[in-house]
Amino acid sequence: MIMQRIFASVLLLACAILAAMAWPYQAAYSYEPVGPRAYPLLMLGLLALASLYMLIRPAPIVLKDDEQPLDAPTLKKIGACILLLLIFAGLFEPAGFIIASIVIGIPMGRLYGGRWVPSIVCAVVMSIGLYLLFDKVMDVPLPLGLLSVLEN
Numbered sequence: 001m002i003m004q005r006i007f008a009s010v011l012l013l014a015c016a017i018l019a020a021m022a023w024p025y026q027a028a029y030s031y032e033p034v035g036p037r038a039y040p041l042l043m044l045g046l047l048a049l050a051s052l053y054m055l056i057r058p059a060p061i062v063l064k065d066d067e068q069p070l071d072a073p074t075l076k077k078i079g080a081c082i083l084l085l086l087i088f089a090g091l092f093e094p095a096g097f098i099i100a101s102i103v104i105g106i107p108m109g110r111l112y113g114g115r116w117v118p119s120i121v122c123a124v125v126m127s128i129g130l131y132l133l134f135d136k137v138m139d140v141p142l143p144l145g146l147l148s149v150l151e152n
Contacts, residue, residue: 008054015048080111096145097134101127 022040084104091100105123110116134140144151 005055008051012048012051012055015044015051019044019048077111081108084108084111091145093143094145096147097142098127098131098144099146101130 019041022037022044025037084107088100088104091103095103102123105127106119109119109122114122131142135142
């Protein structure tokens, strides 16, 4: 129980620090309905509420028999997932959303037990589909990066 409360405290502190960093941000122009400042603050607010709940709830979270324990292989998967997300963040602008999503989606699928062909197909279809959803339907522009030659 104490480890869960320590984790919740550290997460709540991280939310506060990140919110303090995001608060003064002002974009020169806003092309999204929510805006570049409000979205991270809303996400941090939700994360802070969940952390606060974890901190003050009366009973500990108990693993059920069918839940995976937090052992070394699981921690390695979590570390690999964080590393892949950092790579995605680094590739997002220069390579573009579609390529970055494909490059990260394939190893992410393999990391969680997917076979090669379904991982590749799923990563390609989801990357293109999400790009079209955000860029064309929701009018939230995403970078094309290396694929910008395909743009009108």
